[in-house]
Every structure is written in C-alpha cells, then in structure tokens.
Amino acid sequence: MELRRKLLKGGVSATLLAPLLGAGLLTPGRVLASEWKRSAFTAQNAADALTRLGVAASAESREIEFKAPEIAENGGKVEIEILCKLPNTRSLLIIAEKNPMPLCAELNFNGKALPYARVQLKLAETMRIRAVARTADGRNHVAFREIKVTLGGCGG
Amino acid sequence: MSEPIRIRAQLQGEIADIRVLMHHPMETGQRRDESGKPVPVHFIQTFSVKLNGQALIDGQLNTSISRNPLFAFKAGGIKAGDKLSVQWTDNTGAQRQDEITVG
Structure with a gap:
C-alpha cells in the first residue's frame, strides 16, 4: 500500500531506478538533477x-x-x-x-x-x-x- | 500530448527577460469534479531552463503552483541566435520540452 501510494503520488523511487542506472540506461547526473525532493515538499x-x-x-x-x-x-x-x-x-x-x-x-x-x-x-x-x-x-x-x-x- | 511550453526572451541591454508559460492542470489532489469524484494529483515536479544546452535554472515545484503557471527569470550573456529550451517532468512521468531561438 505504501509503495502504491508513493508511485501514485508521483515519481519513481531511487530503488526502482537503480537497476536502470546499472544497465547504463540512465546517467547518474540526470537522475540526480531531476529527483524531486519529496520529503521536503x-x-x-x-x-x-x-x-x-x-x-x-x-x-x-x-x-x-x-x-x-x-x-x-x-x-x-x-x-x-x-x-x-x-x-x-x-x-x-x-x-x-x-x-x-x-x-x-x-x-x-x-x-x-x-x-x-x-x-x-x-x-x-x-x-x-x-x-x-x-x-x-x-x-x-x-x-x-x-x-x-x-x-x-x-x-x- | 500536452500543449507546447511558451518561451519568450526579451533582450534589454546586458540582461534578458525570460518568460515561460507551462500548460499544466497543476491539480492538488484535494479537488473534486462536478460528480464529486476526487481529481487525482497531477503537477509538474521538476523543470529546467537551458541556454544552448547549458543549465540556467533548475526548479522543483509543488502542487501549490498555479494552474498553467507563468514564470519570469533574468539572465545575462544571451544574444540573438541563442537556443533557449525548457523541459518539465510531472508526477505521472510525463515530460515536455520546447525550444526557441532568441530573436
């Protein structure tokens, strides 16, 4: 439920993006630059x-x-x-x-x-x-x- | 497909005024439609303004930014022929990028 809520509330968690990083599909700079600061917002x-x-x-x-x-x-x-x-x-x-x-x-x-x-x-x-x-x-x-x-x- | 981002740059001596209009519902998730159903949260979370591919402004937004928000920024070092681009990503993962050539 918590995961579903997170996904619904927008964005994808770093954990979910990690495999993509490893596969070279995303560059770290891009991910860091665009990660929404959920806890603050x-x-x-x-x-x-x-x-x-x-x-x-x-x-x-x-x-x-x-x-x-x-x-x-x-x-x-x-x-x-x-x-x-x-x-x-x-x-x-x-x-x-x-x-x-x-x-x-x-x-x-x-x-x-x-x-x-x-x-x-x-x-x-x-x-x-x-x-x-x-x-x-x-x-x-x-x-x-x-x-x-x-x-x-x-x-x- | 979302509507294009409207970008305008006006050169005023050394400094350019940049105006950016992003078409987006910016739904808070707290509103109900006519039939009483909750309208899902839907808003731009991150955006960036780039000059010839180099970052000028990176922003993060919340649901408390107005619907179809208009932003204004200022920057030096912009001249006619430069490319000014704006990109946003919303909470559903949707993205939009548009570019203008400064006139």
Whole structure:
C-alpha cells in the first residue's frame, strides 16, 4: 500500500531506478538533477520543510527584494516577484507558511542566471510568504511578505 | 500530448527577460469534479531552463503552483541566435520540452 501510494503520488523511487542506472540506461547526473525532493515538499510545516532541505537558521535580509500584493482576491493565482541582491546567491526557496504543504518551489540558478523569479502561487488563506536565499558561502537569508487572501485557492 | 511550453526572451541591454508559460492542470489532489469524484494529483515536479544546452535554472515545484503557471527569470550573456529550451517532468512521468531561438 505504501509503495502504491508513493508511485501514485508521483515519481519513481531511487530503488526502482537503480537497476536502470546499472544497465547504463540512465546517467547518474540526470537522475540526480531531476529527483524531486519529496520529503521536503510534502512536509506539513515550514520548519520541517527547511530542516529536510538542510537549511538551518536564516538571517533576515534587506537585500532580498520581495514584491507581493497586499491583498489577493483570488488565492488560486497570486504572483510574487523575488530579486536577491546578495552576491553568489545559488538558490531561492518559496514557502507559503499556512498552505497544507508549505514548500512551493526551489529554484537553483546556474551560469549567468540572475537570482530573480516571478512565480504564481495558490494560497489557501491569508498568510505570510517566506523567501529564503541560499548563498555559496552556505548561509541562508530570508524575507517575508504577508498576503491577505479573500478567496482561498486550494479547492479550485 | 500536452500543449507546447511558451518561451519568450526579451533582450534589454546586458540582461534578458525570460518568460515561460507551462500548460499544466497543476491539480492538488484535494479537488473534486462536478460528480464529486476526487481529481487525482497531477503537477509538474521538476523543470529546467537551458541556454544552448547549458543549465540556467533548475526548479522543483509543488502542487501549490498555479494552474498553467507563468514564470519570469533574468539572465545575462544571451544574444540573438541563442537556443533557449525548457523541459518539465510531472508526477505521472510525463515530460515536455520546447525550444526557441532568441530573436
């Protein structure tokens, strides 16, 4: 039952992929790059999601420019925009604190990509959104925005 | 077969604005259809944006990303004639990849 649930919930476990790796049908880089971080994404609160991603304390930073509407009439599509001005930002995490599964997205920036993103979220209710930026020195930085939602977005 | 990913890159001096629209239902698994049957969870889990085959952005998503989500990114070093491609994989294993030539 548990296995079936896992398969239904999407993706294939590493155990199932292992024989394919051995047979040379999949290259390890490809598998690693695309393995969805299930335990973090299915965590039911922000603290667990961050722990499962290995993110310890984050310092609040004014160098993260975070634009979000104060009020969202439709929680089904709420656009937020994040620009991190800290040097060597490698990734951004977007966390909707009161969603049933708070971790919304992890974005990793390579090459000449700027640590910038505009993303559309579903928000279940009025809540605080957290943007966590991870820099190459291993530090984590955070910024918050409160969004008031008049019509929740998880049912629709 | 899913609808093509819409990719647009606009050069603004040194920095290009990249917009990506992925057609996908992004079902949470918590919704019911008109007849009251639960709609199965169906969402994009991973995606990548590549410039001439080199990774620019790798992303992982949850069911809390909107239906038919639009993303915007920014990157330097993009010029006319470059190939910009986007690929996604959803929780059912379905994939889609599309590419544009920057104009």
